[in-house]
Amino acid sequence: MIEVASLSKSYGSVRAVDDASFTVRPGVVTGFLGPNGAGKSTTMRMIMGLDRPTSGTALICGRPIAEHRAPLAVVGAHLDPRSFTPGRSARSHLSAVAASNGISRRRVDEVLELTGIASVARKRPKGFSLGMSQRLGLATALLGDPATLLLDEPVNGLDVDGVRWIRELARSLAAEGRAVLLSSHLMSEVEQTADHVVVIGRGRILADKPLSEFVSASDDGAVEIASTDDARLAQVLANAGASVAPLGGIAVSGLPASRIGQLAADAGVALTRVHEPSRSLEDAYLALTRDEVQYQSTPKESVK
Numbered sequence: 001m002i003e004v005a006s007l008s009k010s011y012g013s014v015r016a017v018d019d020a021s022f023t024v025r026p027g028v029v030t031g032f033l034g035p036n037g038a039g040k041s042t043t044m045r046m047i048m049g050l051d052r053p054t055s056g057t058a059l060i061c062g063r064p065i066a067e068h069r070a071p072l073a074v075v076g077a078h079l080d081p082r083s084f085t086p087g088r089s090a091r092s093h094l095s096a097v098a099a100s101n102g103i104s105r106r107r108v109d110e111v112l113e114l115t116g117i118a119s120v121a122r123k124r125p126k127g128f129s130l131g132m133s134q135r136l137g138l139a140t141a142l143l144g145d146p147a148t149l150l151l152d153e154p155v156n157g158l159d160v161d162g163v164r165w166i167r168e169l170a171r172s173l174a175a176e177g178r179a180v181l182l183s184s185h186l187m188s189e190v191e192q193t194a195d196h197v198v199v200i201g202r203g204r205i206l207a208d209k210p211l212s213e214f215v216s217a218s219d220d221g222a223v224e225i226a227s228t229d230d231a232r233l234a235q236v237l238a239n240a241g242a243s244v245a246p247l248g249g250i251a252v253s254g255l256p257a258s259r260i261g262q263l264a265a266d267a268g269v270a271l272t273r274v275h276e277p278s279r280s281l282e283d284a285y286l287a288l289t290r291d292e293v294q295y296q297s298t299p300k301e302s303v304k
C-alpha cells in the first residue's frame, strides 16, 4: 500500500505537486494519469525518496521509504528507462543491485527470464533499444519481489508484444496482491490495465476513483443525430427542453433517443443518423483535463 497525504513540491515558483492525497491499494492496478508537466514523475520520485517534499508525506507499507531496512522488498520502481551504468552488462547491473540488497544470484536469473532479456544479459544497456531498456528497468524493479511497484511510462518504446506483456505483467502482479501504480499517456492501454485511476493536473489531484466510475461519470448521455432538416429539428428539440449543439449534425443532450425520434416524426423530419456514443477513458480524461494542460497545441486555422 502507498499512502500519499497532502504532498506538495515547489521548484522555485513552480508548484509541481500541490497538496496531493491518494492511496494505491494492494491487489489493484492504479493508473496515474495527467498531461505533460502535471506532476506525475515528481510525485513518484517523492514516494521513492528521490525528491524531498516541500510538505506532506508519502508512506510505503506504513513508513517513508528511508525507514525500510530492505527497501527493494517493499517497493520496486521503474522511473527512468535509461538510468543504467553504461559500462556494465545487464546481468552485472542486476547482480550489483542484488548484492547490495542481500538478494540471491538466482533471483537475478529469474528476473532476466521473467522480463525476456536473458539472451542479452551479457550485453551493455548502452546498446539497448528503448524497449529493451524498459525491460531491464522492470527486471531491476522486480528484483526484490516487492509488495508495491511504481512504473513510470513502462510501455514507452515497447512494440505490440511488449505492450501486451506489460499489461499482463501489471495485472498478474496485482492479482498476487501487490499494489501497482502505473503512469501512462496511452489511454487505451490504461483502460485495459487499470482498475482504478488517479488523475493529476497542474499538481492537483482531479480524480481518484474506480476506472468504471470515472468513465461513466463523464457520460453526459448526449445523442448525435443528423436529419433531413437539422435547423428545424434543432428548434423542435430545444423547445422540448433539450440542449442542442451543431456537430456535423446535431448533438442533443437531455432527451433519450426514443423521444428524439418521436419529436422528429411529429415534426415531419426524417432522421438520417442516430448515434449514442459510448464514452471511453480517453473521453473522460480529456473532458476532465481540458483546462489543465501546460502545453496546448494550437488549432491549425488559428495559427497566424
Ligand SMILES: Nc1ncnc2c1ncn2[C@@H]1O[C@H](COP(=O)(O)OP(=O)(O)OP(=O)(O)O)[C@@H](O)[C@H]1O
Residues within 6 Å of the ligand: 011, 014, 015, 016, 034, 035, 036, 037, 038, 039, 040, 041, 042, 043
Ligand atoms: N528538477 C526540477 N526542477 C525544476 N522544475 C521541475 C523539476 N522537475 C519537474 N519540474 C517541473 O515540475 C512540473 C511537474 O513535472 P513532472 O515531470 O513531475 O510532470 P509529469 O506529469 O511527470 O510530466 P510528463 O508527463 O511530461 O512526464 C513541471 O512544470 C516541470 O517542469
